[in-house]
Amino acid sequence: MGGINMEVKIVINDVKTGKTYQRALDNPLLNKKIGDTVEGNIIGLNGYELKITGGSDSAGFPMRPELQTTERKRLLITDNKNLIEKKLFRGNTISDQTAQINTKVVKYGPKPIIELWNIVEKPKEKPEQKVEKTGEIKSEKKEEKK
Secondary structure, eight states, rough: OOOEEEEEEEEEEOOOOOOOEEEEEOOOTTTTTOEEEEGGGGOOOTEEEEEEEEETTTTBBBBBBTTSSSSEEEEEEEOOOOOOOEEEESBBBBBBEEEEEEEEEEEEEEHHHHHHHHHHOOOOOOOOOOOOOOOOOOOOOOOOOO
């Protein structure tokens, strides 16, 4: 095994707004599994409940919910063309090798996440659309009925 990585990136999907928030924290979710629901107060989101939806390890291998381990395993995978190949996946249990944990909000607290985590939202700049005004009216050719 590689070096112990205790810091993990927690990614939270706010299903109401469609926004995603991230924060690197010491791993508070060790030994939790994909599908588990956890209290948000362990990561500073008092009143929230989060469901673990997935994640990946430090080498980028994705976690699989049906793989009951913390280790990497090769699985036979078929795609939509019925091609079979072996791919490497990380198990569904969060360990010290987990680099990212994906979650979604299942219960909201009294304050928004941006307040609780002191996130400053940057206004999104919309690209200016250029509308050319030439004064010409273009018409399509219409076939005349004979």
